[in-house]
Amino acid sequence: IISESYKVLDDPYITQAQINFRSRLWSFLVPAELMAGHNDEAIRLLSKEIVFGNTYPDFRLRDKIINDTAEWFIHRGEYEWGRKVYAKDAHYKPSGFEARRYEVNRLILANTLEDFNISVSFLQHAVEEKELTSLFDLLPKEELLRLSQLSSKRGYHHETTDPADAFFLSLGKMAFTRSWLLGDEDMMVKSALGLENIDLSGDKSLLNALDGDDMDMTLFFLRHPRMRPYGVNFDLQQGWLSSTIDVYNHNDNNWWCNYKPDIAGLEDAWSFIKYNDYNINSAITVDKELFAKERRAAILAHPAVHLIDQGEINRLAEIPNAPEYLSKKVIAAAGLKHYFLKALLGEDKRIPEALHLSVRATRYGCNRDGKHGDYSYKSFKILHQSYKDSVWTAATPYWFN
Numbered sequence: 001i002i003s004e005s006y007k008v009l010d011d012p013y014i015t016q017a018q019i020n021f022r023s024r025l026w027s028f029l030v031p032a033e034l035m036a037g038h039n040d041e042a043i044r045l046l047s048k049e050i051v052f053g054n055t056y057p058d059f060r061l062r063d064k065i066i067n068d069t070a071e072w073f074i075h076r077g078e079y080e081w082g083r084k085v086y087a088k089d090a091h092y093k094p095s096g097f098e099a100r101r102y103e104v105n106r107l108i109l110a111n112t113l114e115d116f117n118i119s120v121s122f123l124q125h126a127v128e129e130k131e132l133t134s135l136f137d138l139l140p141k142e143e144l145l146r147l148s149q150l151s152s153k154r155g156y157h158h159e160t161t162d163p164a165d166a167f168f169l170s171l172g173k174m175a176f177t178r179s180w181l182l183g184d185e186d187m188m189v190k191s192a193l194g195l196e197n198i199d200l201s202g203d204k205s206l207l208n209a210l211d212g213d214d215m216d217m218t219l220f221f222l223r224h225p226r227m228r229p230y231g232v233n234f235d236l237q238q239g240w241l242s243s244t245i246d247v248y249n250h251n252d253n254n255w256w257c258n259y260k261p262d263i264a265g266l267e268d269a270w271s272f273i274k275y276n277d278y279n280i281n282s283a284i285t286v287d288k289e290l291f292a293k294e295r296r297a298a299i300l301a302h303p304a305v306h307l308i309d310q311g312e313i314n315r316l317a318e319i320p321n322a323p324e325y326l327s328k329k330v331i332a333a334a335g336l337k338h339y340f341l342k343a344l345l346g347e348d349k350r351i352p353e354a355l356h357l358s359v360r361a362t363r364y365g366c367n368r369d370g371k372h373g374d375y376s377y378k379s380f381k382i383l384h385q386s387y388k389d390s391v392w393t394a395a396t397p398y399w400f401n
Contacts, residue, residue, distance in 0.1 A: 002036065005029045009048065027065050034072055039081055042069060047088050063098035070105045075271060077294030079301075082109045104129050108270060113303040121150040123167060134269040135302075136171065137230045137261040140309035141178040145191045148172035169195065170231045176206075177229045177256075180217060181319050182312070215350055218329050221255075221322070222357035225365065228256035229316055245364050255322030255365035261313060267292075267299055323365040327358040327375040334382050355383040356392035363400040373401030 005025055008014075014022055026045065033042040046066055066085060073082035086092060086106060094102050103123055108131060110116035136144070148171035172195040179187035192210050209220035221227055223243050246253035299305065319325060334351050358379045362372035380399035387393050 002029065002032055005032075023061055027061050030065050030069060031072070034069065039078075043081075043084055043088060046085065060094075060096065060098060063094035063102075066092070067094070067098055067101040067105060070109070071101075074105065074108055074298075075295065076291045077296070077298040079109055079111075079298045083111060099124070100129070104131050107132060107135075108302070110303060113307075116303050117147075117150060120147055130269045133231050134261065134266045135304060136174075137259075138263070138266060138308050138313065139304065140307065140312050141175045141182070141184070141187055141191070143307050144171045144178070145175040145187070145194055148175060148191075148194055149197070173227055174229060174231055177221075177227050178312070178316060180221075181229060181325075182315060214329075215333055215348070215354065218326060218333075219350060219354055219357070222326055222330075222354060222361060225254040225322075225361075228322075229259050229319075230256065230261065245360075247364065250364050251366055251368050255326070255361050257321045257366040258369050259313075259316045259319065263300075263305075263308075266305075267296055270299055271295065321366040321369040323358070323361040323372050324369075324375060326361055327372075327379055330354040330358045331375060331378050331382065334379075334386070352383060352387040352390040352392040355379045355387070356396045359383070359396050359399055371401050373399070376400050 006029075008018075008022060008025055009029070026048070030042050030045050033039075033045060046069060070082045070085040073079065073085065082105070086102075086109070092102075093099075103119070107116065107119045110119055136147075139147070148168045150168070172191055176188060176191040176195060179185075179191055188210065192206055195206065205220065205224075209216045225245060226242060251257055330351070333348075334355060359376055362376035362379075365372075376399040380396060383390070383393050383396055
């Protein structure tokens with residue numbers, strides 16, 4: 001079949017009516033060579049001048065097959081072959097969905113830290129794919145801050161949804177949130193200024209909170225549900241400091257849930273087991289572990305994996321979800337002010353709002369980590385007993401479990 005196929009591909013007298021057929025034949029011949037173990041021939045075919053038809057989907061067929069070939073090698077843990085797929089054409093620039101696949105594959109196939117940095121700096125699409133979020137979630141806060149400054153673009157505004165800038169803001173947000181949770185004040189300042197450099201909207205709420213005390217920062221996080229220690233990239237639709245609550249997606253698009261990244265999750269995400277059951281005969285089984293050893297070795301050799309700080313990951317994993325963490329900080333502050341410092345310092349007018357917002361966070365923040373009733377009720381009780389006349393008390397008729 002392969003031999004007969006080449007006769008058609010190499011026929012110089014092919015008619016216009018046969019162009020679409022030949023391009024489809026080419027698209028099947030590349031994986032046929034791969035399955036036969038002829039890697040060099042498959043990559044040579046990718047460079048072959050094939051005249052493609054101008055009707056959908058043939059005009060994107062070449063880009064699809066090139067990305068499919070790279071992912072074949074990624075799944076097998078044969079990263080050197082995967083790099084050859086893209087190295088053959090330095091000017092290769094796919095479009096649309098295939099451009100997103102290309103960016104993901106290039107980052108995974110990066111051979112050096114410099115290659116990785118270059119691939120990050122030229123991102124033009126939101127990195128929503130699990131293959132990449134599973135990597136960036138593992139990187140330490142210093143590295144997240146450094147990567148956030150690699151953007152070749154600037155000027156993200158609240159009503160703008162440029163996906164590349166949104167991604168770099170997401171990295172900066174992760175760096176700042178981790179710095180606050182881990183008590184690293186120097187990194188808080190650096191990452192806040194880094195975010196200010198990316199965002200040109202003029203919003204100063206983060207810098208204002210940074211100039212205050214811990215209650216100011218707690219209020220900042222309660223007011224902005226999308227400041228998290230890990231990345232979820234579709235959350236920037238209303239702007240990076242949006243205070244809008246997602247009333248439907250409590251787990252992924254409001255306050256953070258418990259942070260639990262690991263190398264095993266990265267390996268799973270990079271397996272590229274992507275298929276639809278209806279496209280495969282029910283008698284066929286896919287051996288997901290067939291290349292597990294080779295794949296794991298390739299993943300552990302990735303230059304970005306060497307940057308992982310397991311100590312930071314372990315410390316972040318001990319911090320509870322945001323509704324619990326923020327509510328307990330507010331409850332502790334309210335109790336301290338009420339019993340010891342109220343007479344000395346006067347009433348802290350921020351406490352009622354903080355209590356109200358902590359109850360709100362228990363309603364809309366992270367359901368999958370368990371019930372929030374204990375601290376939700378405590379915030380509610382303190383608010384109604386100690387601040388009966390506050391407008392925030394009137395706005396808090398319920399607590400939530």
